[in-house]
Amino acid sequence: xxxxxxxxxxxxxxxxxxxxxxxxxxxxxxxxxxxxxxxxxxxxxxxxxxxxxxxxxxxxxxxxxxxxxxxxxxxxxxxxxxxxxxxxxxxxxxxxxxxxxxxxxxxxxxxxxxxxxxxxxxxxxxxxxxxxxxxxxxxxxxxxxxxxxxxxxxxxxxxxxxxxxxxxxxxxxxxxxxxxxxxxxxxxxxxxxxxxxxxxxxxxxxxxxxxxxx
Numbered sequence: 001x002x003x004x005x006x007x008x009x010x011x012x013x014x015x016x017x018x019x020x021x022x023x024x025x026x027x028x029x030x031x032x033x034x035x036x037x038x039x040x041x042x043x044x045x046x047x048x049x050x051x052x053x054x055x056x057x058x059x060x061x062x063x064x065x066x067x068x069x070x071x072x073x074x075x076x077x078x079x080x081x082x083x084x085x086x087x088x089x090x091x092x093x094x095x096x097x098x099x100x101x102x103x104x105x106x107x108x109x110x111x112x113x114x115x116x117x118x119x120x121x122x123x124x125x126x127x128x129x130x131x132x133x134x135x136x137x138x139x140x141x142x143x144x145x146x147x148x149x150x151x152x153x154x155x156x157x158x159x160x161x162x163x164x165x166x167x168x169x170x171x172x173x174x175x176x177x178x179x180x181x182x183x184x185x186x187x188x189x190x191x192x193x194x195x196x197x198x199x200x201x202x203x204x205x206x207x208x209x210x211x212x213x214x
Contacts, residue, residue, distance in 0.1 A: 034120070039120040039154050040120070040154055040201065042121065044201065045123075046121070047199055050175055050177070050197075051176055052177060052199055053196070053197070053198040053199070054198075054199050054201060055198065055199070056201050058203070062085060062202055063087065063088035063090070065200045066087070066089065067089035067090045067091070069198040070110055070112070073110045074093060075109050075110075076095065076110055077112070077138060078097065078111070078113075079113060079134030080134070081131060081132055082096075082132050086132075092109075095108055097135070097138055105142060109143075110144035110145070110146060111138050111139060111142040111144070111194075112147075112148070113132060113133050113138060113145070113148070114130075114131060115127050115133065115147055115149050117153050117161045117165065118149045118153055118154045118161075119154075119155060119160075119161050120154055121157045122158060122175060123176065124158070124173050124174065125149060125174045126161055126171060126172065126173055126174070127174070129169055129170050130169070136172050139194070143194050144195070144196040145197050147197065147198070149201050149202065150202050152203065174197065177195050
């Protein structure tokens with residue numbers, strides 16, 4: 001007697017036939033209808049929706065924007081290679097990472113990093129331990145993360161970001177402040193990373209310093 005399982009496999013074999021499976025065609029991302037300015041606006045909208053803070057600044061205003069984002073922060077952690085211009089207006093103590101322990105990282109008030117790429121449609125910022133980003137622990141242990149994103153680093157969608165990232169680098173995907181929820185959907189922030197994310201969006205296409213708060 002033919003079982004239902006055998007009947008299903010017989011139907012599958014009949015449908016597939018004797019031809020070897022063909023490789024899937026390479027993925028070609030659909031063309032985006034957004035221009036660069038619209039991409040940046042979409043990124044800001046997504047970030048604010050995730051309860052992140054966003055400050056827009058021109059290239060000449062980075063230091064001022066960073067200082068405003070760090071208002072009240074006494075001890076700031078930065079990667080060893082962070083540009084001095086980012087810190088030009090910050091009045092507090094700067095701690096450069098040179099292999100600090102987890103306990104040392106936990107004693108700072110905030111961390112300032114750059115990023116590798118930002119995805120407009122998902123509001124995701126990706127760090128890959130590249131320039132001005134430091135090791136992964138820097139963006140996970142401190143409770144407050146200020147991240148510099150340049151307008152040229154903004155891409156439309158996730159496949160565009162993946163195309164420009166190396167799979168051998170340590171990738172950290174950040175979509176808003178760290179948060180989770182229990183079975184009753186009670187939101188708790190800061191469980192797996194910083195409770196506060198403040199993005200400073202830098203570029204000639206963005207207006208003078210202007211903050212957006214969810």
